[in-house]
Amino acid sequence: MFDGLQKRLGSVFDRLRGRGALSAADVDEGLAEIRTALIDADVALPVVKDFIAAVREKAVGEDVIRSVTPGQQVVKIVYDTLVETLGVESEGLSLGAPPAPILMVGLQGSGKTTTSAKLALLLQTKEKKRVLMASLDVNRPAAMEQLKVLGEQTNTPTLPIILGQRPTDIARRALAAARVGGYDVLILDTAGRQHVDEALMAEVAEIKRLTNPHETILVADSLTGQDAVNIAKSFNERVQISGIILTRSDGDQRGGAALSMRSVTGAPIKFLGTGEKLDALEAFHPARVAGRILDMGDVVSLVEKAVENVDREKAEAIAKKMKKGELDFNDLADQLSQMRKMGGMQGLLAMLPGVGKVKDQLAAAGLDDRVLKRQEAIIGSMTKQERLKPDLINGQRRKRIAAGAGVDVADVNKILKMQRQMSDVMKKMGKGGRAMQGMMGGMNPSMLGGMGGGLPPGFRK
Structure with missing residues (x-):
């Protein structure tokens, strides 16, 4: 973004x-x-x-x-x-006394139903809330079924479907079910339209009057730019939104919607949808986003991602092995997996200061998420013994591994070289003292050659 x-x-x-x-x-x-x-x-x-x-x-x-x-x-x-x-400060959800209704509004195609499930997952995992979801969309075919499936995927209960009910009747039933079931939060997924019209606004306004939600969240597609801002303005004038979730922000190269929303509507951006996966929803932090725009990085978010995704016990075990220079391909596979969970190579690089200046060079060097997939495929093509003892991998084995992973032998050679160099460097680090000088001399940017042929010169400065 x-x-x-x-x-x-x-x-x-x-x-x-x-x-x-x-x-x-x-x-x-x-x-x-x-x-x-x-x-x-x-x-x-x-x-x-x-x-x-x-x-x-x-x-x-x-x-x-x-x-x-x-x-x-x-x-x-x-x-x-x-x-x-x-917006100065990050603004989370205002939930209050349970069951706290959250009204999700927006146009068709903005990702409203999927975002409802993402929000439910976030509230359950990070806030430890009991969440019930209900679809009020009686217009779009299979909208209710879609929310039910997403509920199963996120382990979130959904209101049983009763065909023929009006949105207001479903809303009343959902409120009653949330109270009886002892839920903390009730997420109401309203119907969308292809464009803002009077019928849509009247329906949303009536549901809001009936449910008195603690939050009225507009879900808007970041890629639509000024259209998203105009839509937000229209919704805000009729139903007074309390916050905004921008979807597909990972594909938005411009960011105009994010920069305009708060000033135009007065409502804060609360979350960003950062991918297709159901856990790809991030809290919006104005200071951190400003830092990314000015290429200052976002180290705080990077640390938070590490805390959330890195297995501490595994990390400590790998650290001990690294000190002895015993890094094998099982360890490297774990590291690649954790890197993917933290947003992949592109996501991690975006949070580092100064990377914007060499982004084109990094792309030219092949340093993107395809590298991680290629490396994981190579490791997956190895036998258990080969992953544990890389020295076993001779010329014939390299050809077999390359064929199994669908890559060239040169790609296998790169990852083998990277593993050796990482092991050597970590072994020197473990010895400490004068060995640190040798380590610094031995560290070469080409040790990332397996990740795309080496870092560009501008990144090594």
Whole structure:
């Protein structure tokens, strides 16, 4: 997300930082480029105007222009203004006394039903809430069945289907079932339409009046850009939404919807849908998102993902083996699996500072999630003995492994070389002392050759 905007802003800031002193004209020139970048990213024009005006007011002053690092000061001002535009603080769900109804609204195709299941899973796993889901969509064929299937996949109870009932009748029945069943949260998946119309709004408004939800969440497709913002505005005017979930944010290269939503509607973005899997729903943190846009990274989210996905006992066992230089392919397979759970190579790289500047080089070097799949396929093609004792893998075995994984022998050679180099480096680290100097000399970016032929030169600096 925000790849295009990140690249454009990065080039502007590089030029500003490269100048020893800045004049008001220099700042205005940079702001003109930032304005164009924001418009190209599909940010709402009123939001762009307010953003540029706020940055200029703070940036064109004696304290900034005459400071030791004026370029860096401007970057800091842009960062602070981005955070303000996105919403300052992360805002979670306001649940209150159980059963807390959450009304999910939006257009057809926005991912509302799947997002309802994602939210249920998140509330159950992270908040330890008992959740009941109910589909109020009597218009779309198999909508109720879809929610039922998703409920089974997420281990979330769903309201039994009774054909012929009106949405308001289903809502009443769902409220009663949630109270009797002792549920903490009731997620109500309303019907969508191809476009905003009076019938849709009247139905949603009536359901809201009847259920008095603690949260009214608009589910909007991030890829639709300004259309998503206009839809949010329409829903907010009629039913007063309390929050927004942007779906398909992982495929949104521009990010205009995310940057516009809070300013246009006054409602905060609460979550981002980051993939097709049912656990691909992330809390929206304005400061962290601003950091990603400006290529400052998001180390806090990276640590959180590690805590959630890394098996501590396995990690400690592997660490002990690493100190002895005994890293085998079972260990490497575990590491690759955990990396995939944490968002894959692209997801992890996006959270590291400065990666935006070498993103094209990384792509050219083949460093993407296909590398992980290829490596896992190679390891999966090995026998148990080969995974435990890599030294057994001779020329004939390499050919067999390559054929089984559908890759070239050269790919097998790369991962074998990577495993050897990682084992050697970790063994030197375990010895400590002077060995650290040898380790630093022995560390070569080409040890990631198995991950795509080595890192690009810009990433090694």
